[in-house]
Amino acid sequence: MLPRELKPELFNNYPPEAKGLAVENLATLQELPLSFLPNLLREIIEYDYKFPLERQEIGKELAKLGSLAPAQMQEWFRSFRDLSLSTKLEHFDWLNQPAQFVEQLSAHLWSTHQLDAFRKAAKEYGDRIQTTVSPEQPVTSRLGIAVIGQGLSAYEGLLFRKLRDYGTYFKNINPENGVLQILKAVTARAETYPVPYGHWYVEGGLAIEHSPMLTCVSYQTLEPMRVSLLRNMQTEIKRPGLGPEELRTNLAALRPAEVGFGKQGDVVLNHFQMKLLTEGSGTQIFSTTFVQWAAREALRRAQPLTLFARFGPRQRQRSMNELLSNTDSSSELDLMGSLIDADMGAYYNWINQQRLPGADRSSFVAWFEGSRQTVAIGPSFARGASSNSAVTLGELVSWSIS
């Protein structure tokens, strides 16, 4: 099937709001090339489980596309139309399985040496849409906080090496009650700016008591789901002839309830957490990877005003089959390795925060938990500087957002 053959009734398998959105914009969708459309459908089909800002952006994008004159439409999508697709791809059920189609498209583009052309087309499109549709500016400056090294009392190496150039390195802060002070500051921001999914707490261990105004994702809370998912994966892997691509496709088809998420509760957050485990790489086995990926995805999708990520210790490396079979739940921890992982993870959290609107006003604080070492980045802090000030974390955070 080709996009021009789309009809309203063909969207019957879409969730209700997604179907409504697709039918409302059917004329626009019919005009889009097959090398592009499933990428957009991949977002639309998830519309019912999207965060508010994602919904707004999809709406704006469709409105913009709908406003284009035929000549503009030709111009915007010429590079996509120039890509050569196979008959097999045209016959794929891209309407109901857009994510799987995109995976197949990706393999096709790689194997036909068209990936660079696709990247170029995608970048041109992204640039166009970003310059014509203004992104949502945050209602206040963003704040990111990364706490690393949970469980490790000391470290001789150099920390925050990648972050220091961008802010001030504090080497003598008062660490007392640091995590609680951070949570208090984060909660205060959530109360002042009560934006849905606007304030996040991502925990690599077991979440400590926190305000319900924070959207919380915790590695340990998800343990039953992780175990269930790993069991599912083990069963799948044993099937003859199964490869990683098919496994990924099967995982993508899983529903939250199938791995233990309750049918009640926050449906949007459950879907988000499910995707962390089924689409993330290493999130099922290493808590440090889980926190980094959860923070990345929260920033990319929900665009929060506040994101507090506390990295926990991960298990030591074992053979992949051992890790996936999860046979030893009380496995030894790698505290030093976890600190190094989290140090890099903190850097990635900052990079991902800086990709969002309002980057020039945003701030970021990274702290080695229990220690006196912190780095703070933002308009309030000098770049490439260091300080001996004996401040508390609460004070540092308040300077960040002042």
Add this chain to the structure above:
Amino acid sequence: MESFKCEAFPTRSLRDVAQSLSCSRRDFLRSTASMVLGGTLGGARPFLYTGSTKKKVIVVTFGGGARDQETFAHEGQENIPHMLNELAPQASFFTQVVNRGILGHYVATASLATGVYETLNNFASIPPQHPTIFEYFRKDLKRPPTDAWVVAPSNGFSRIGESNSRSYGPGWGAQVVLPKHLLMAAMSEGTTDYQHLLRDSYETPLFAPQLGGSEFELRQLETVMKLSVGDFKTHAKTLASPDELSIYIVQQLMRQQAPSLIWVTMHDIDVAHTGAYSLYIEAIRRTDRLCSQLWKIAQSEPEYAGNTMMLVLPDFGRDSDEEAGGNGFQHHRTGDPSSRTTWMMALGTGVREGAIYDHPLQSTDLVPTLGSIMGFHAPLSQGQPIQDLL
């Protein structure tokens, strides 16, 4: 916007970025290893093979690659002390090797070995579509099966030694050793002492293929490498990773078979796919040490000392931190310049020592270059011989 999130960082063309990556490697090497630009040197010593079986070539590739910031950039130097201080001063260093093919480890290694950007399924255990270097080498030079060997990680590399090309193919390929399979075959039921050597990081940690081992592989161990199962197991216990096991196997092959062409693919670095940065760094350091160790072995083995060229190159790079579509070091999925651009080091007999070449090469240039050096033709290869090595 939603369908194609765009990066906020300024972007440059692939060529600009590749050039920049190349320059960072070159400048770094020049400042730390007393190396000079190859173009400023005169009078290369030709290293053309004359058909003598004494001439040897060892190709070392490593899967997943390691980015500049963890290796040849200033902040990465602590991770590669052996390559930097021991190997680079003896080597010709090519700063810009671009892989324009599919960035999966099996298919990329197959492309390196055929000189053609292969399009086979990265995760399937199938042979390359085009003749491999091993087939060209053995058929053209009429070499016996024992003169070309591949030591490879277990995941799908079992067919890397021989293509399904009609004009070459069956009977002309390399012998392939999969050390992890050997170890599995040697292990008794329920033994857990060797699990650390059986790590199979793979390109998606969601998928770990079951390892197997067979009687055939045990016979290979005893008849080819002259190792008893007991000795093999005892030594394996002293090793820390699958790549250490691979180098141990290479050493046994060099001693017992002295092949003219050895291809070893290391894979520890691919642990990066789990997202654990510390494990990725640890693997780079180990790979650095193992490259040095292998070169020392070559210098100490009578069959190899003084007549061996060793080439070291990652199969490709990894995604850059600035690429919004990726997740930094973890993967190589975006096809950005950082993931496509890597380097190559050539050292040994006939190689200009301490020279840096920063003109772009392609991954597919390796096979025709080795063809020119060793004296065989690679008619179906699509690369060009690297003149600086001829």
